[in-house]
Amino acid sequence: MHARPLILCGLIALAAAGCRREEREHSARPIGEQGPGKVVLSELFPGGSPPPGGSHRRYEENAYHMNEGKRLYSWFNCVGCHAHGGGGIGPPLMDERWIYGGQPENIYASIVEGRPNGMPSFRGKIPDQQVWQLVAYVRSLSGQAPKDAAPSRDDHLSAKPSEQQTPAQPPRNSALPTASERRE
Amino acid sequence: MTAPVGPFAQSALHVAGPQAAHIERLWWLMFGVSAAVYALVMAALLIAILRRRRAAVEPEPRPDPAREQGLGRVVWAATGLTALTLLLLIAILRRRRAAVEPEPRPDPAREQGLGRVVWAATGLTALTLFLLIAASYLTDKGLDALAHDEEVSIEVTGQQWWWKVRYHGAPESRGFDTANEIHIPVGATVKLTLKSTDVIHSLWVPALHGKQDLIPGQDNVLYLRADRPGIYRGQCAEFCGFQHAKMALKVVAESREDFARWREAQLAPAPQPADAVQARGMAVFLSGPCVMCHRIAGTDAGGVTGPDLTHVASRRTLAAGEIPNNRGHLAAWIADPQGIKPGNHMPASNLDPADVRALVAYLESLR
Amino acid sequence: MSGHEDGPRDGRLDRLATERMLERTWATRPGLWGWFTTVDHKLIGWRYIVTAFVFFLLAGLGAVAMRLQLARPDSTLIGPDRYNQLFTMHGTTMMFLFAVPVMEAMAVTLVPLMVGTRNIAFPRLNAFSYWVYVFGGAMIWIAFMLNVGADTGWFSYVPLAGPEYSPGKRVDLWAQMITFTEVSALAVSVELIVTILKMRAPGMTLNRIPLFCWSMLVTSFMVMFAMPAVMLASSFLIMDRLVSTQFFNPAEGGSPLLWQHLFWFFGHPEVYIIFLPALGMVSSIVATFARRPVFGHMPMVLSLVATGFLGFGLWVHHMFATGLPQLGDAMFTAASMTIAIPSGIQIFCWIATLWDGRPVWRTPLLFVAGFIVIFVIGGLTGVMLAAVPLDLQVHDSYFVVAHFHYVLIGGAVFPLFGAVYYWFPKITGRLLSERLGRWNFWLFFIGFNVAFFPMHLLGLWGMPRRVYTYPGGLGWDLGNLIASGGTLLLVLGALVFLANVWNSLRHGAIARDNPWDASTLEWATGSPPPPYNFRHIPVVTGREPLWEERASLPVVTGLRIDIRELLTTSVVDAAPEVREPSPAPSIWPLLSAIALTGLFIGSVFTPWAVVWGAIPLSVALIGWFWPKGGAGRRDPLEE
């Protein structure tokens, strides 16, 4: 009997979290409405700057968006260079090292603007919402997303533990990889 | 909004091929048997209810059998499903009688008589069921009788929420991809290999055959034949998510000549733009979001996750049977796919209206 | 043994003193505390029934919303996301939160009265099962209100319900709801089996058990052997989604069809779990109103048992379109059609009973007649669906929707409403209105047929099920409009029913002990029954005890009445064996249910909740098991 109010409070808390996590918005805003106010073009971007409006939080806390990001990651062949996060031709995405910053708007910029040495620009090709979905998913690769919203295992061959089970690795900025590192 | 289709283009009772015809025959057999059984049961129930109506006026523990028989005949003659229900209604509304003493141990002789009737009915039920099992088994055999020497071999892959259709050729370079529309020659056996890359779907073209599931990790096969030319609608029959309702396809059964002509046309690469507008459309296609998912043979567009658009203009519908394929609907679909089919995987684009016009002109040229 | 020897016994005191003492011993304390701690099977049973009907109304409202959406082609009233949640909630609620629980609830209320005992076996487990059920149901509906409603259908086929295609917690909550309801259903079935086998009144030998109790016995056994399948399946699903097991992932050695096998191994018997209790209700009603015993008691019992066995041999007929080997298909066709025989026998026996009896047409019998008229159609279409070739056409079409509504509404809901009209006076002490009852029946009967008969045609004409909209021009428009119209009649019928209940509770005619002059033991006590059910445990001398002993009721004496004591008897002959103490009220079942709820819901978010949640659960269970008081007082039971 005394547990009732407690349960109620718990439910309300869960509800608030649940709504953000479970929303399924499919009406993507059309392409062209570009994300963060200014897209930085320099090669070196300091990470750690607080997100401007926090609009990307919507994506990172939302299971559906992150799952969409996961689908697009494979549909748009990100796997081709970055593998399932382990890296290959491109840098790995599941560790704590970020050359161009590991904050959402950094990753957003990398996708939209492209980066030297192979990362093409997808400006005009990937609608804004899908870029944010990809950003959220990419961050979940290094465990940056809430565990109850991050994608679980694939229904295909599992190349790595699911994003849900990836331990969080807070992003550290690192300089451009040295030549020797790149060769590895 | 919806693509026009004829009435009963997706009906299991308006069949166009031997497989579906076998099943339709079984249906009518079962319907006939069931209707007869139902009429008998209802008649029995009705008599059970009606036969003692006089008892209320003058109690009669053992009614005269001859009269009972006569009453039975009358009621049997009056049998007919709706009529029976109506009679039931009247009979019940007219009955009013005081509660009577219960009879905890009914007369054994009467019980024996009832027992004989019940056993006879049970035996009859078993016999009927046996016949139906046999009929079902024979029909199943009949479905298998369609020789497995297919003239056309088609691979259908279910995807959320459209159908990828691949025609195998010999050599394989004579194969091609299309979507949401299957052309088959009339009178030819067609083999459909059914696959899925995401969730379970089910292919159902009632006019030609029953349904078969498309299951990830498992290939199912369906043989069918169309005996009449026509356009038959089919639809996904296994719940597959958001847009399960709008995952339709057309089967176009045409003469062998028409089919051969269609096949040759599909094999060709996409035609080059014929004018400046189309050329601009092609440029928009190649530089915009379209290329991320769609392929047009003969161009740089090589996306494989969406439908192949090499000959998109030759298809009758867009968005898996949802809208007719014409200029207006095509433009609407490009501008706002989420409005037409919420939740589907095609994102809205924010192209300049002139670009959309050019893009539509280009896509319309891909016959 | 010591300490049980002394104390007042029934039969040694006068009637009033006996009743006063029994009342003091068995009554539930007034107030909230009593409400939370009661172990009286009647209170819990009524609570169970009311809760199940609330879920019935919620799911029914969901159906109305769906029919509004489908009334016209290309309707945009409800979008796909909401619609998919709606039909999932409708199916899930109807099957897991209404149909099975309401049948078990009727049994929890009636079986102890019918077999002539003072309380159900393991009454604390009974209280626990109710709390678990209500928490599970509340969880899934609160989730639905918060837009976290499951949206993969009541069958939740993988991979659609798997981790990749159903992100978020929607399906996890659904799967956990299964766990809740299964725990409660399994607990109730154990209670019922033990009550029916061990707690029957002396003299109620095996062949004198009322048909309703037989049907509940068979049902309970079916629950015991069917529900583990779905618990296993839903556990696999949760583990796949939460800790990345690979049960249903074909790329890693799993199989999506494993889900279907496990689900339907439960799912088909489930239909009979819902249907068999209804058959028992029909038998009770027919016997009472035809004024004679049901014809063919033995064939009826054997049919129930046969249905119970055959029910486990049919699951593959839900999977004919998955491409299984043909020989297996043929076997399942034969098995599926064979089950029509025991069903047929029962229908024939009831008709024979009505034929030979002198039926009194009150509302309960009206519902039984409606049941036969509707259910036979459902049975016949079921035979059609068992034929593989025909199934390939109509499977997952509206034909199937029509079929199982004919079977489940015709076969279970109509008898259930008949049963409510029949036993309402026993439960509440007041009769429902006959006039409103008839309105209720005819609105239901006509509304049901108008709503569901056209669906047969829609299915044959190619309309698949589980679609949130459909295009016009395929010949489906009119049928859908008619079906939606029928739904409104059903709603009216439900309103009449609610009005009838509401009105009767306040102004209904007061019921005597045995208002219908029925033959089974529940009518031998007051309406409503006192907390101790019977002043003296009756002795049964025939199949229709109250008809055989019209002058006075033979009873036993010698049970203690100052403590909760009841009589257990031998399984076959019902010879008295033990004066069995029965547990007193306790708060621990509720606390255990809360602890279990915490564990279940927590485990949706982190697997470690299973470990941490086990601690409060263990504490609560130990509290439950730990005996109270000193010698001579009742000790709690282990299970």
Add this chain to the structure above:
Amino acid sequence: MTPRFVEDVSALPTTGFGTRSLVWWGTLAFIAIEAMAFVLAVAAYFYLAFAGGESRWPPMHDPPDLWASTLFTVVLLASLWPNLWTKRQGEAESRRGSRIGLVVMSLFGIVLTGIRVLEWGTLNCRWDDSAYGSITWVLLGLHTLHLVTDLGDTLVLTALMFTRHAHGRRFSDVAENALYWNFVVLAWLPLCVVIYLVPRWI
């Protein structure tokens, strides 16, 4: 209705063993439910082995090592004797015998749980490697759940037997607890064959 006294039951006992005990029937029913779960889990194992996506079984793993399970099985079977002895003590309503038996059985339970912990390390697979790993873990997990549950029961009952409640119905509880342990032992034998030997055979 007017009652007519026909029989006096006041001489009946207030507790019974075996089929005369309600708890015995309840225990049996729960055993049946759990046995069904085991049967279905084993069926799922064979379904995955023969009809799942793997061509080899076990796929890319060695079969589980045998030493821990052999030790477990031997100790488990050895526990049957003290268990049956305890059951007889309960049925004889011997307070001392029941106490000794329950203490011994608690020790057996603790030792077996310890061996079980080691056993998890010998499976040579993880639950998320493949369907083989998943079903193997679930089979072992199901049995562990029963093992731990019964250990918990036994510990609570042992504690009870040393309190003032050690009389009357406690003895039938002792007998029913022993019945459940028999189930835990018997259920293990087929599971052991499936988990440890079947991968070597197919």
